[in-house]
Amino acid sequence: xxxxxxxxxxxxxxxxxxxxxxxxxxxxxxxxxxxxxxxxxxxxxxxxxxxxxxxxxxxxxxxxxxxxxxxxxxxxxxxxxxxxxxxxxxxxxxxxxxxxxxxxxxxxxxxxx
Amino acid sequence: xxxxxxxxxxxxxxxxxxxxxxxxxxxxxxxxxxxxxxxxxxxxxxxxxxxxxxxxxxxxxxxxxxxxxxxxxxxxxxxxxxxxxxxxxxxxxxxxxxxxxxxxxxxxxxxxx
Numbered sequence: 001x002x003x004x005x006x007x008x009x010x011x012x013x014x015x016x017x018x019x020x021x022x023x024x025x026x027x028x029x030x031x032x033x034x035x036x037x038x039x040x041x042x043x044x045x046x047x048x049x050x051x052x053x054x055x056x057x058x059x060x061x062x063x064x065x066x067x068x069x070x071x072x073x074x075x076x077x078x079x080x081x082x083x084x085x086x087x088x089x090x091x092x093x094x095x096x097x098x099x100x101x102x103x104x105x106x107x108x109x110x111x112x113x
Numbered sequence: 114x115x116x117x118x119x120x121x122x123x124x125x126x127x128x129x130x131x132x133x134x135x136x137x138x139x140x141x142x143x144x145x146x147x148x149x150x151x152x153x154x155x156x157x158x159x160x161x162x163x164x165x166x167x168x169x170x171x172x173x174x175x176x177x178x179x180x181x182x183x184x185x186x187x188x189x190x191x192x193x194x195x196x197x198x199x200x201x202x203x204x205x206x207x208x209x210x211x212x213x214x215x216x217x218x219x220x221x222x223x224x225x226x
Contacts, residue, residue, distance in 0.1 A: 043203050046214055089156075100161070
């Protein structure tokens with residue numbers, strides 16, 4: 001069964017304290033791995049798409065990397081405005097041949113000033 | 114360009130009633146997918162439509178149904194509402210099954226009382 005596991009479930013950081021979020025996955029026929037940010041009461045906001053192992057993407061204080069079994073979202077010198085829930089999702093092909101997007105349960109990040 | 118628009122934003126219904134939610138995708142996007150988000154289960158895939166055809170379906174009962182119109186707008190219907198259907202319902206659009214990534218709307222918050 002296709003699975004996406006995010007860890008930790010919640011993380012508290014001090015402003016400026018860098019850390020990494022992990023997303024491990026099992027899926028057949030990986031088409032892409034997505035990272036989203038979600039603020040309370042809003043829909044997920046797209047951050048990155050990664051397609052192949054070894055690929056890296058950067059945006060401001062965020063950097064996403066991908067291996068064959070997991071992805072990391074590195075947050076460098078975070079600010080309070082980076083506080084949000086970060087979601088990882090895998091776009092793959094199911095055993096039945098259809099495509100689907102499978103989400104992890106998210107990681108709630110709180111950055112204290 | 115306009116993003117993904119979901120209406121209504123909030124909805125309160127009584128058990129046993131039915132409800133219809135609407136999603137207008139980004140102009141030019143032909144794929145619309147629906148998700149249910151709850152605190153305990155996270156984001157769960159409901160179904161995906163492409164060019165008016167349902168291409169994929171998640172593990173939800175038949176009370177959950179959807180359709181897509183020729184202009185790519187989509188509706189989701191839930192019949193015989195149960196308390197457990199209370200959730201944030203999110204719609205996402207893409208050029209075609211994840212091509213270029215998925216863009217989410219702000220969601221419809223459904224409360225069943």
